[in-house]
Amino acid sequence: MDAFPATAADTWIPEGLTAFCRFVSHLSGAFLVLTVHWRVGEDIAILASNADLPIQKIRPENLVERLDTSAAIVDLSASVSHLSSALLMLYPAEERNLYFLAVEAEEERYSGLLLLKSGPLETFQDALILDYLRSVLRQMLGDYWLLRERRYFQAKFHDLFDSLPIGILLIEGNGTVGHVNSTAEALLGIPAGQSSVATIARAFQKLRDRCINAAELQRLYAPLQQDLQFAIQCDWSTDEQVLYVDTHPILGNARQGRVWILQDVTAQRIREQSLQKTAExxxxxxxxxxxxxxxxxxxxxxxxxxxxxxxxxxxxxxxxxxxxxxxxxxxxxxxxxxxxxxxxxxxxxxxxxxxxxxxxxxxxxxxxxxxxxxxxxxxxxxxxxxxxxxxxxxxxxxxxxxxxxxxxxxxxxxxxxxxxxxxxxxxxxxxxxxxxxxxxxxxx
Missing domain, CATH: 3.30.70.270 (Reverse transcriptase/Diguanylate cyclase domain)
Structure with a gap:
């Protein structure tokens, strides 16, 4: 028996899956990520997406014929033309590759992620992260069918949000509230969870003032206050560490919010410098x-x-x-x-x-x-x-x-x-x- 009425659950559950799709879109570079489910003989249902879509279902046709779900990522690029024309018209890239990340693959039903990308899909930085994504999505979808309970799905999403080994800050579209994960807490010195944008901004300024390249960073980030579409990736270097910082508007529109991603690349930069020194x-x-x-x-x-x-x-x-x-x-x-x-x-x-x-x-x-x-x-x-x-x-x-x-x-x-x-x-x-x-x- 459902913990909440189906109508209430259907309103809230997709939000967690949508946020999950956005994370996967960022990690993979795919411009379209769909959480999908279908039974043999039925249309493929789109449960959630990283973008607003005009359709909720896809006709299977030849898209899933001879689907090999034993691999972590299945390349369906040869069948990309069988995607809905409504989707293909939204993404008129010269090269469109299609991949499927299987979560459930039985004789009668399938579920997982469909990823549409311009160019080949690069391997995720860490295979453990890929396995963890599948594990979390498997739990989220399992709970979706069993409970349809909004808070449970949000908790699963926040498990992923807090467990990733990179700092993530999500700024809501109104520009007053942000969400900080545990890694970002350690890097910026502000509590994980919900925090005011003013508090986050002060922490960023304090970190930037400590940077060896503070003057360069001030110049690079000057357009941020005026340009809603501002996006940049660069290193923040202190005496102790180097952070690779990426910021960009969510869905290419800052009115939807902004994401900041911080990754400690100190060891990687030391290796790069050592290799460069050796090579030169x-x-x-x-x-x-x-x-x-x-x-x-x-x-x-x-x-x-x-x-x-x-x-x-x-x-x-x-x-x-x-x-x-x-x-x-x-x-x-x-x-x-x-x-x-x-x-x-x-x-x-x-x-x-x-x-x-x-x-x-x-x-x-x-x-x-x-x-x-x-x-x-x-x-x-x-x-x-x-x-x-x-x-x-x-x-x-x-x-x-x-x-x-x-x-x-x-x-x-x-x-x-x-x-x-x-x-x-x-x-x-x-x-x-x-x-x-x-x-x-x-x-x-």
Whole structure:
């Protein structure tokens, strides 16, 4: 026996399912999410949706033929044309893919989620979240058939709302009341549950003021007060953590409310920085590598073209390095490469602000801003002398004398640093080698 009359339950129960569909829409990127149920031989009933729809049922036709419900997500894209034309006209995307998340799959009845998306459906970030979505929806639908009780369904939805490992704040359309989940409580320091928007705004402002990038965030969020459709995703970085913050209006209309999503990505950003550093550094010497220059060459060329200073570009080669490898072994050769690299980088004073790159083998490239050609010559001489005037200690407490040759030139506005400037420095380096080594030659 129903706990409440069917008419009262039918009024309230879809609200929890609708909110659930909106969550799934955000997590999956699908522009349409439907909670559906059907029995064999009957139309597919739409119980709830993330959008206002002109229809409540879909004719099955070939949509569910040979439906494989053993998979977590079933791809029905080949049957998308069998969707109601009323739905397809609402979403005239060039590419429309259809997926089914099965909750109940028996011989006589099926229920779950239909997701319509432009492009392929990417895997949810965490398989546990996907399993939890199915589990919660299964309970919600089970209770729907058994009890049809509004508060019970809202409690199930709030279980999901509070259990997700991301902070979520839902601002109601009137702009005065917000709902905060448990993760957002931990991140913002305000109680979970219902809270005034003024309290939420103060917590956001307090967090933003602590951010290293507070000035940038203030500029990015300036349009929020005037633009109802304002949406943005960016990092909020403090000394302790990095939060990825996403805000956008619900259903693309702020009058329906606004959602804020906060995710702690500190560990992820540390991994990304570590991987980037590894990818951009030479493992042996610690100098930057060619990949670094290719990645940042456009920024370098733009900055150099607009700078008041000139940029000296130097090609540096360790003299007679092949003989060191052949006579003393590659281990000693590696020691020499490390020592030369460290000594040269140590000579680049803070005011030089140079970029030091291992170009390959025993060759290095230096890009350093200088005020005058004379200053460029002084930098080159300082580097040369730092190697020539002091032997290098290698394995087994052995020391060997090493010298370097340098070819140098200046970057010219409009040219490519890797196609034009460095080859010109390399030509000057060849002249330095031919001229006796342990010297610097300039090419204009």
């Amino acid at each position: 550094r030479d493992a042996l010497t610690g100098a930057y590598n060619r990949h670094f220059l290719e990645r940042y060459r456009n920024d370098f060329e733009q900055k150099t073209s607009t700078s008041e200073n000139s940029t000296a570009v130097m090609m540096i080669d360790i003299d007679h390095f092949k003989a060191i490898n052949d006579q003393l072994g590659h281990a000693v050769g590696d020691d020499v490469l490390r020592a030369v690299s460290q000594r040269l980088q140590g000579q680049l004073r803070q005011r030089d602000a140079g970029v030091f790159i291992r170009w390959g083998g025993e060759e290095f490239v230096l890009l350093v801003p200088v005020r005058t050609p004379e200053e460029g010559s002084l930098v080159a001489e300082r580097l040369r002398a730092s190697i020539a005037h002091r032997p290098i200690r290698v394995a087994a407490e052995q020391t060997i004398s090493v010298t370097i040759s340098l070819g140098a030139t200046f970057y010219r506005t409009g040219e490519g640093v890797t196609e034009d400037t460095i080859p010109r420095a390399d030509t000057a380096l060849y002249r330095a080698k031919q001229g006796g080594r342990n010297r610097c030659e300039w090419s204009q």
